[in-house]
Each structure stands twice: as structure tokens, then as C-alpha cells.
Amino acid sequence: MNPEKKIESLNLVIPKGISKALGSYVPIVRVDNLVFISGQIPLDMEYPTNDLKYRGKVGKQISIEDAQSACKICCLNAISILKNLVGDLDKVKRIVKITGYVNCEDSFMEHPKVINGASDFLIEVFGEIGRHSRVAVGVNSLPLNAPVEIDFIIQL
Secondary structure, eight states: OOHHHHHHHTTOOOOSSOOSOSSSSOSEEEETTEEEEEEEOOBOTTSTTSSBSOOSOBTTTBOHHHHHHHHHHHHHHHHHHHHHHHSOGGGOOEEEEEEEEEEBOTTOOOHHHHHHHHHHHHHHHHGGGGOOEEEEEEESOOGGGOSEEEEEEEEO
């Protein structure tokens, strides 16, 4: 199934207006057939304030399940940026790698479980080409007190 139709079948919407960077960088860079998408935090354009639906440290203010949902928002934001560049998500040949950062306390050890929220979603949307390598790390803080941030490498 086409990735866009799959997203629609999940009753989700590819957000619009995610293409601007929040700092001194660009949100996406294409080098030959590889695309690098800068770290995405769960800015939710469907949330009433177009802001973060989830904030805080995972395992303290945010449950693992809510952090997994935040990961899906990060993925939708990356898909939005990618779609703005390539026009058609059928041009994606492979999700190569993601790096997931989890805002958590020093004692938190469930980083892989949190970032599974992104990995599982990408596989659900893109099928086998959504299977990727990844890194899941814990960090002391993230921009806007986001619970997660994810960057992407995608092959076209």
C-alpha cells in the first residue's frame, strides 16, 4: 500500500507547515539519493496550539506509551518534510537509519522501548523498506522540554 494511503488508513494526517527549522540549520538535506532529515521533536500541528502535546522526562512526567506516541508525531513531521522535497512518498527506496533521543533521568533504561514507537510506525507505514538501523540514547534535556527527538536518513 502507498505510504500516504497507509497513513490515511490509520486515521492520521501528514501535517502541513513543518518545513521551517527552529534554529540555524536546514530541516532536510539531499545528497545524491540520500536524504538527511534534522532532528524532529513532536510538534503536533493537530494539537490546539500547534505545539508539543507531550512535554517532560520519560519515566517521570511522561509514560513510555505517551513517549511512543510522541515518536509517531516526530515521524509524521519527518514524512511531511520529506513529502515537501520529493512530492511522492513512493520515491522512498529505504528508511536507512534513525537516531532517537529520549529525554530522561539518569536511571532510565527503556530507551529502546520508547524509540520502538518510531520504528514500529515506520515499518507499518512503509512496510519492509521501513526496516532500518537505529540508535536509541538517553539525554538530559531536549529542545522545548520534548520527551523525544528523532533524526532520519532515507534513501530515494
